[in-house]
Each structure stands twice: as structure tokens, then as C-alpha cells.
Amino acid sequence: MRMLLALLLLLALPAAAQDRKEVDLALALGIDISGSIDPDEAKLQREGYVQAFRDPVIKKAILGGSHGRIAVAYYEWSDAWVQRLLIDWTLLDSEAAIDAFTTQLANAPISIARRTSISGAIRYAIPLFGRSPYEAERKVLDISGDGSNNDGGLVTDMRYEALKERIVINGLPIMNDRPNPFGFPSEADLDKYYLHCVTGGPRSFVEVATNFEDFPRAVRKKLLQEVADVGPHFGPVSDFDIALGPLPDGTQLAQSGRRPVRGEDDYTKFVRPEYELGCDIGERRSREFWQRRFGVTPD
Template identity: 55%
Template sequence: MLIRPAVISVLALVAAAILALPARSMAADRPAVDLALLLAVDISGSIDPDEARLQREGYARAIADPAVVKAITGGIHGRIAIAYFEWADSYTQTPLLDWTLVADQAGADAVARRLLAVPITTARRTSISGAIRHAIPRFADLPFAPLRRVLDISGDGPNNDGEPVDLARDAALAAGIAINGLPIMNGRPNTWGFPVLPDLDRYYEGCVIGGPGAFVVVAEGFETFGVAVRRKLILEIAATPAWPLPPAGPRVIRAQTSGGYDKGCDIGERQSREFWRRRFDQ
């Protein structure tokens, strides 16, 4: 029996509508949020346990700060999704907090308590690129529908493990993820004697951050880390940073519109090779 073209067209429309139902249902089941913010925190070999504790406490206190909560509740939807992991080498990324909705002071306080309840650990080497690669699928699995997706990376040294950092950054930007940074200007070699990068802020600007409105907030040491985190969270969440910012408080650097980092984004890898060459030659 022949089926008329008109009947085939109707059946095709019905089938398309049925196939579209799960997608629509799934979208409806994902609460809208102003921001999906993934915090990536350095626990590599250049950071000792006391410094790792200062970082963790800095993030916990900043998230629960009333000014940060005010920025959260002042958005279009009045809520954000936040997640947190710590990273070191290209194989070490430890999630401490899965995607969590924060819409008020109680929610922010709960996140802070959860972060502080996890034991402090550290590991060796620094793979910013590994942290970025870990982050990309985390955004793909979001149970929320954000207006913006931001990866927030803090650390005290350049990439020296895994793939080149600028390649990982470009992959994140292509996936619609903006990257902001919080370089910690520690100013001293780590316990292994590995050299520091004196212009780490410029390295982050040229090699790590990117995307719409991307910026760096500079922490001048671990002691002031909490203040820098608080300022960065407010700017990220509000999404309306005023340029130029008032001189008081941690420095803020906007992403470059052209050019890069004059020492090359592989400076950390070159430092690492030279460091180990000298160690083996002794």
C-alpha cells in the first residue's frame, strides 16, 4: 500500500516533535544561573602545606563574605553555580566541591564549611594546562543553565608539565569558557630550589587568561591571598568591573587585546629543563 506524501510529512513532524521532547525536558530541568564558576587552585610543589591552607581558607572566607553574597544575589537570576578543585601535575586534579547552587548567605556559608572540612594536601610540578583540560568537561556536565561560564585559576608559578598552556587555554575559549587568573607573587624559591618567575602576573595575562572580560587579580603573597580572592570573586560575579579600578586593593590587569608574553608561554618548561640539567650535572 502506498503512503501519500502528505501522510509522510505529518509522520515526520510527529517524530521530530517526539525526539525534541527529551531535550526540552532536560533544558527545563536545568535551573538558570547567572554564572557557572569553577575554581582551580594550585597545590603544586612550590606551595607548602601552610600556604595551601592559606589558599583554602582565603577561598572559603571570600565565598562567605557578605559583599560576595551581595554580588551573587544582585544578578539577573540572583544565584550562581560554583565548583572547586585543586591541581598540581598533569595527572593531579582533585575535586573538593561539585557544582553547587549558591543563592544566599546560608548557601555560601555551607560551601565554605565544606571546603574547610577537607584535609590539606600538596603534590609536585605545575600543570596549568592539565587544570584547564580537566575543567572543560566539567562545564559540559553542568546541571545548570548559566549565562556565563568562567574558569578561575590561581597559582604561584608557570606551567611546567603537560601540554603547552596556551593550547589548553585556546581549547577552553573555543568551548565558550572564559578564564580569569589569580597569580600569587611569592618571590621566593620553593623547598626544591626551583626558580620563581618575577613577572608571573604578565605570564598569566599573556598565556593563561582569555575570553570576554577576562582579567587577572594579583595576590602579593599568600598573606594577602584572601583579600585578592574576595576582590576577584566580586568582579567575576558582578560581571561589570569598572575600568579603571580605584588604586586601593589588589592590582587588577585586563586581558591583552593583542600580543602575548615576551618570554614565551613555554618559559616554565624551559626553566624546568634548565633546573634539572643543573641538578644532574652536579
């Protein structure tokens, strides 16, 4: 009787729902193109992702999961309402599909905008995941950038909204050691800001790029960790904590933890303690800079 009921429920589902292909991971890549990044640095970011997805080890990891495929979307962001989708959800289920994705990405035009709204980037990703045509075991949003949030809503508010939708957020801060074209100073604490204010969810992590030249290495390591679903242990006490060995390319991870993520888990619990400088530090620094330099505050 139960089997008959289950069959009837399955037949009652819309055809589109029945056809949703399962994937190991739905990965949205959000790339910073704010005014602090010049065209050469934007090109280095783009090439970093292209090189990473072309790496044989990355390909092996993508195709080596339980379903043998992941889905990826790639968009760029800057101001609160400026996000540009370069590549919509794309199924990576073969080397040919991965190569086609990287070719499309390499050929896409590069652009630069103005402000830095991580909150806007997260807000944009939530419905992006909602309309994915794939059924994902895990949903991961990856935010990379070289500055803290200074436009739009508070980043922690949008992080909370994403975590409610069971979207894990990882970060790739770029420690840009030069002032931006407007003279705004670099942020030496950006790695801590990303860790405490941007990332969240089970096994979320930050991978730091020490500069733009280091970006390709950081992207490669980050992708390996995301595809393999490994990361540091934090948050609620785990009943399943192990030391992981090296990644497929020999990269040695520090002590890490894996915790079974059950359907009832509340992802909003998986955040680091409050940042000592406050997660509105980017907004405050921006206001102080513009007031001091020009006697005005930004709109």
C-alpha cells in the same frame, strides 16, 4: 503556528534539559597544590576562599544578579593528570547555601602534590563545565597558582580549547618570593605570564596576590569582579565602552570596558599579544634548572 512549533520542540526536549536551572554564572575555581606550595601556604589559599565567600558583600553580589544565583565548583590541581574535585557543581542561591558551601570547603582535607600543570588544570575544567547541571549565562574558569606551566601540554593550546567552548579564563598569580623546596627560584614575571599566556575571553583579567598573606584580599576582589562581570577592555574594537564605578564594597576599578557578548562571538580572539619570553618559558626554565642542578631533565 510559530508558538505551536516552539511548544512542540520544548515538549520534545528531555526532562533533564527542561529542568536545567538558569544561573548568572558558572564559576570553576582551580587551585594550585604543586610542590612549590607548602602546607601553611595551601592553608592560606583555602582560608582565603572561605573568608571571601563568607563576606557579606560577596554574598550580596552573588544573590543580586538577574537570576539571584550562581553555580560554583572547586578543584585542586598539580601534575598534568593530577586534579582533585573537592566540591562538585553547587548552587548558591541563598545565604544558607553559601554558608553550607564554605563549611564544606573549610572542612575538606588539604593536600600537596608535585608538578605545575596549568594546561592540565584547564583541560580538566572543559568537561567539568560540559556536565554542569545548570544553564549559565557566563562560564568562568579561575586559575590561581604560584608558578608557570612546567608539565603536560602547552598552556596556550588548552586555553584555545577552553575559549572555543566559550569559557572565560581569569588568573590569580601568587608572587611567591622564596625558592620552592627543590631550590627552584621564584618567578618575578609570573603576573605577566598569567596575563599573556593563561587568561583569555571577554573581560578576562588577572588579579595579583603580592604574597600568600595578600591572597585573601586578592580572592575577594577577584570574586567581586567575576560576579559583577567587569574587567579590562581589550581585543576587538567594542561598540560599548564605559567607565565603571566602584564595586559594591567601595573598591575602585580602573577604566574598564563592558562589551555585549553575542552568541556568534569567537572567544579565541580575546587574548593578549604573545608573551615576549614565550609561553613555554616555564617548561624551559624547569629543564634548565634540573639539568644545571642534577644533570638530568624531568620526565
